[in-house]
Amino acid sequence: xxNSIDAxxxxxxxxxxxxxxxxxxxxxxxxxxxxxxxQTPLGFWAVSRYEDVLSVVRNPEMFSSLAQSNSFVxxxxxxxxxxxxxxxxxxxxxxxxxxxxxxxxxxLVNKAFLPKRVxxxxxxxxxxxxxxxxxxxxxxxxxxxxxxxVGVPLTVIADALGVDRADMPKFKKWSDDSVAPLSGMxxxxxxxxxxxxRIEFQKYxxxxxxxxxxxxxxxxxxxxxxxxxxxxxRAGEGMTxxxxxxxxxxLLVAGNETTTKLIAAATLMLVENxxxxxxxxxxxxxxxxxxxxxxxxEAPVQMLPRFTKDDxxxxxxxxxxxxxxxxxxxxxxRDGGKYPNPDMFDIERDNARTQLAFGQGPHFCVGAxxxxxxxxxxxxxxxxxxxxxxxxxVDTPTHRELSMTLRGLxxxxxxxxxx
Ligand code: HEM
Numbered sequence: 001x002x003n004s005i006d007a008x009x010x011x012x013x014x015x016x017x018x019x020x021x022x023x024x025x026x027x028x029x030x031x032x033x034x035x036x037x038x039q040t041p042l043g044f045w046a047v048s049r050y051e052d053v054l055s056v057v058r059n060p061e062m063f064s065s066l067a068q069s070n071s072f073v074x075x076x077x078x079x080x081x082x083x084x085x086x087x088x089x090x091x092x093x094x095x096x097x098x099x100x101x102x103x104x105x106x107x108l109v110n111k112a113f114l115p116k117r118v119x120x121x122x123x124x125x126x127x128x129x130x131x132x133x134x135x136x137x138x139x140x141x142x143x144x145x146x147x148x149x150v151g152v153p154l155t156v157i158a159d160a161l162g163v164d165r166a167d168m169p170k171f172k173k174w175s176d177d178s179v180a181p182l183s184g185m186x187x188x189x190x191x192x193x194x195x196x197x198r199i200e201f202q203k204y205x206x207x208x209x210x211x212x213x214x215x216x217x218x219x220x221x222x223x224x225x226x227x228x229x230x231x232x233x234r235a236g237e238g239m240t241x242x243x244x245x246x247x248x249x250x251l252l253v254a255g256n257e258t259t260t261k262l263i264a265a266a267t268l269m270l271v272e273n274x275x276x277x278x279x280x281x282x283x284x285x286x287x288x289x290x291x292x293x294x295x296x297x298e299a300p301v302q303m304l305p306r307f308t309k310d311d312x313x314x315x316x317x318x319x320x321x322x323x324x325x326x327x328x329x330x331x332x333x334r335d336g337g338k339y340p341n342p343d344m345f346d347i348e349r350d351n352a353r354t355q356l357a358f359g360q361g362p363h364f365c366v367g368a369x370x371x372x373x374x375x376x377x378x379x380x381x382x383x384x385x386x387x388x389x390x391x392x393x394v395d396t397p398t399h400r401e402l403s404m405t406l407r408g409l410x411x412x413x414x415x416x417x418x419x
Contacts, residue, residue, distance in 0.1 A: 010027070010030045010031055010034045010035055011034075011035045011038045011039070011040070011041075012041060013027060013041075014041055014042075015027070015040060015042065015046075015404055016042070016185065016404050021403070021404060021407075022398065024302070024330070024331075024404075024407075025334060025343065028048065028328070028330070028331035028334060029334070031046060031048045031328075031331065032048045032049055032331060032334075032335060032336075036048050036049045036052060036315050037052060037314050037315045037316075037317040037319070038317070039323075040326075043324065044305065044323070044324035044325065044326050045314075045319050045323050045324065045325045045326065046326050046328060047314055047315070047325055047326060047327055047328060048328045048331045048332065048335075049315060049332060049335050049337070050332040050333075050335040050337065050338040050356070051315075051337075051338075052314050052315040052332075053327045053328060053329065053331075053332040053356060053360075054332075054356070054360055054361075055314060056306055056314060056325060056327045057306070057327050057359055057360050057361040057363065058360060058361040059361070060098050060099055060102075060361065060362055061309070062308065062309055062310060062312045063306035063307070063308060063309070063312070063325060064098050064306060064307045064308075064309050065095065065096055065097060065098055065102070065306060065307075065363060066092060066096060066097060066098050066307065067090070067092055067096035076181075076191050076195075077188040077191060077192070079188075079192050079195075080188075080191050080192055080194075080195045083192065083195040083196060083198075083199060084195055084198070084199075086199050087198060087199045087202045088202055088241060088242040088245055089242055090242075090246070091240075091242045091243050091246050092246075093105040093239075093243050093246045093247050093250070094106065094109065094246075094247060094250050094363070094366070095250055095254075095363065099362055100232060102362060102363075103362070104229050104230075104231070104232055104234065105239075105243070105247065106362070106366070107229075107230055107231075108224070108227040108228075108229065108239070108247075109224075109247060109251075109366055110366060111223070111227075112160075112220050112223050112224075113366050113367055113369060113370055114369075115369045118369045118370050118373050119373075121156065121160070121370070121373070122373065122377070124156070124159060125152070125156055125373060125374055125377045126377050126381070128151070128152060128155045128156060128159075129148075129152050129374075129377055129378050129381050130381060132147065132148050132151045132152065133148070133381060133382070133385050133386075135147065136148075137385060137386075137418050138418065140415060140416060140417065140418070141392055141413065141414065141415045141416070142413075142414055142416070143411050143412065143413050143414075144263075144264060144267055144412040144413075144414055145260065145264050145409055145410065145411050145412050146411065148263070148378070148382075149259075149260040149261075149263040149264045149267075149378075149412075150172065150256075150260050152259065152260075152263065152374055152378055153255055153256050153258075153259035153260060153371075153374055154168055154171060154172060154175075154256050154260075155168065156255075156370070156374060157171075157251060157252060157255045157256065158171060160219065160220045161208075161219060161220045161221050161248070161251070161252075162208075162212075162217055162218075162219025162220060162221050162222065163208060163221070167204070170200070170204065171252060171256075172256070173197060174197050174198075174200065174201040174249075174252070175252050175253045175256045175257060176257075177193065177194040177197035177198070178194070178197065178198065178201070178249060178252075178253045179253055179257055179406060180194050181194055182403060182405045182406065185403065201245075201249065202245055205244075205245055205248055205249075206241065206245070208221055209221060209224075209225060209241065209244060209245075212225045213225055220251070221248070224239065224244055224247060224248070225238070225244070226238070227239065251367070254365070254366075254367060255367045255370065255371070257300065257406060257408065258300040258301060258371065258406075259300075259371045259374055259375065260408065261298075261300035261406070261407065261408030261409070262291070262294060262295060262298075262300055262357075262371065262375050263374075263375055263378050263379075264408060264409040264412050265294055265297070265298035265300070265408065265409065266290060266291065266294030266298075266375065266379070267382070267389070267412060267414070268397060268409060268412055269294055269297060269298070269345045270290075270389070271389055271390060271391055271414070272345075273345050276290075276345060276346070276347050277389070279347060279348070280347055280379070280383065281383055284380055284383065284384075286347050286348065287376050287379045287380060287383075288372070288376055289347055289348065289349070289352055289353070290347040290379065291372055291375045291376055291379070292349075292352035292353045292355055293345060293346060293347050293349050293352040293355075294345075294375075295333075295352075295355050295357035295358070296333045296334075296339065296349070296352050296355035296357065297333070297334075297345055298330075298407065299329045299330035299333055299355070299356070299357035299407070300357065300406060300407060300408055301329060301330075301357065301359075301405065301406060302328065302329060302330035302331070302404060302405060302406065302407050303326045303327060303328045303329055303330060303331070303404060303405060304326070304327055304329070304359070304405065305324050305325065305326055305327075306324075306325045306326075306327060307322070307323070307324060307325070308320065308321055308322060308323045308325060309321065327359075329356045329357055329359065330357075330407065332356050333355050333356055333357065338351070338354070339351065358371075384419060385418065385419050386416040386417075386418065386419060387416060387417045387418070387419045388415075388416055388417045389414055389415075389416045390414065390415050390416070391413070391414060391415075392413035392414055392415045394413040397409045397410070397411060397412050397413075398410050
């Protein structure tokens with residue numbers, strides 16, 4: 001980190017400066033030590049230590065996830081609001097909802113992602129990953145992001161939903177455009193493009209849902225069409241179309257970007273730490289813990305907001321009612337109080353699985369078992385089929401959106417020899 005930042009009061013540092021975003025960890029370290037809970041210049045409150053983050057996300061009574069206008073994000077241009085009116089209204093189902101309503105939706109979706117269901121996908125995930133490797137194995141070089149890490153989760157979720165693989169490029173675009181506004185740093189033109197994407201996504205999915213309503217199939221979309229709330233006021237009812245679209249959008253988006261980022265980050269860390277690479281090559285039973293350690297070191301979702309319902313104390317600091325609080329998952333994951341030598345990538349770290357990259361509490365990632373399985377299979381195959389993996393002398397891998405929420409590599413050019 002530059003001297004200008006070192007010399008500054010850490011509570012005054014702009015977290016979204018490109019310099020901090022490219023490598024936020026020195027900044028995080030100072031926040032954890034000097035001002036673990038503080039109001040940032042952007043208006044929201046930063047909660048940075050492991051135990052404090054847990055206390056926030058496990059307490060939806062005080063820390064709401066209900067979507068509110070994020071005061072730190074510039075309001076969208078009027079065109080965006082007009083375009084949005086052409087589509088279905090936004091509703092709160094999973095991420096941006098609170099119990100008890102959240103619990104109802106969560107129960108519907110949970111069933112599709114039970115470990116047993118995920119285990120049934122093992123062979124198809126393996127086939128998808130192997131096919132992607134087949135396409136580049138004879139080249140001796142690859143951009144692992146574009147040619148592998150994007151394709152694995154995208155194909156898995158497209159197949160699970162039951163949509164045509166030929167439509168995957170559209171999926172990718174909709175998925176990218178749906179998370180892009182989260183950065184809060186888009187040009188008005190790009191915001192308009194993203195708003196159009198949302199409408200296109202809705203039109204496409206409404207047609208697919210209608211197809212299932214007429215003819216059920218053996219896929220996730222059909223499961224969602226048939227799902228009925230099991231308790232509460234709406235017991236026995238199904239989801240409305242806006243609710244269904246919101247759930248599908250979250251499955252599509254939450255599952256793609258994040259898993260792509262995980263696979264790429266874990267690979268880069270292995271390449272940069274040859275002794276760790278050698279260990280895992282020698283013993284594939286270390287792969288699940290490698291995945292946890294990569295999630296700890298480089299959380300694809302660095303932080304997410306909550307909204308205080310009352311004055312509330314966190315780590316000895318009182319945060320006023322109506323504040324935006326950021327649960328800083330990526331920062332908490334490097335809390336030295338929880339993880340000795342926190343900046344060291346250690347695939348044998350015994351508590352790596354306690355990492356917070358999937359969140360905690362009622363919003364704990366519904367796709368965690370699937371993501372873990374995709375990443376495990378990806379590394380079983382990459383490490384079996386590719387030897388001598390090294391960084392290609394092309395360009396330095398950099399991080400994508402420069403967003404404080406999502407963190408992932410733009411590309412990862414590698415060379416290798418086929419095993
Ligand atoms: C490495 C991969 C992944 C990471 C790092 C990740 C991260 C997260 C995090 C941090 C949350 C918690 C949100 C909060 O605290 O408010 C979350 C929730 C969620 N994730 Fe994931 N996720 C991943 C993969 C997936 C996959 C594969 C799917 C589905 C196909 C998925 C679907 C969801 C959904 C629907 C939620 C909302 C759950 C709720 O609010 O109850 N995620 N994820």
